[in-house]
Amino acid sequence: MTTTNRNEGIDMKLDLLECVIEDQMAVVSLNRPPYNPLNWKLFGELSQLMDELEADREVKAVIITGKGDRAFAAGADIRDMMGLKTMDILANNEKCRATFEKMERLSKPIIAAVNGLALGGGAELTLACDLRICSETAKFGFPEINLGIIPGAGGTQRLQRVIGQTAAKELLYFGEMIAAERAYEIGLVNKVVPLEELLDHAKKWAEKLSEKPIMAMRMMKMSVNTGAKVDLDSALDLELACFGNAYATADREEGMQAFVEKRKPHFQGV
Structure with missing residues (x-):
């Protein structure tokens, strides 16, 4: 399989993301290691990148993962949020919501390759993907309740649609992390694999999906x-x-x- 870095080929500059085109798949990496926190600039880049990938006829499937081996995305950058007024944070959350909806509307399947912590907004990001493969070291959680808030980019709604309301309430109300195997048991992820095999498994799935009509x-x-x-x-x-x-x-x-x-x-x- 040939690998071509298309960061220069797509019509935008990426600072907080990486995008590599491999044959008919795009591998998108959140590039803020070690914890890949989410901020408004990253969501702006991700939104625009979805437009680029939608228009790219070469791309048939998309993988989203995080840089490093510690986190997929350990949630929103709290330092960015602390000084914001309520109206400002609501406006920014609308951008997150619009980005996730754009991912759901993308005509190509999206696979989340969860390589570590997926917390808060990071967990919400995985829910906007079609399929989820995670490493044995991955952990998921919605800790917002412990910060005096609730998920604001679809977590309370997409989570219950994926795993059912009973299991969703347990995760949302307690705000505790769960390990990869528990995530698999409740249907939050499709598959659990060793960390070193994660991207290979995601690429194999993307390759199979790329062959579909x-x-x-x-x-x-x-x-x-x-x-x-x-x-x-x-x-x-x-x-x-x-x-x-x-x-x-x-x-x-x-x-x-x-x-x-x-x-x-x-x-x-x-």
């Missing part, structure tokens, strides 16, 4: 993510429309023909 993947993500936010009848209508869009493609014809001929399909993205 583009329109079907786009429609699948839209149907799941948008359908979860509306009533069942509306979600079923959406699913049917997305099914129709996928069915109308040449890739659907190729997929079915390959199935009948008992061969691997060769999708062209059309």
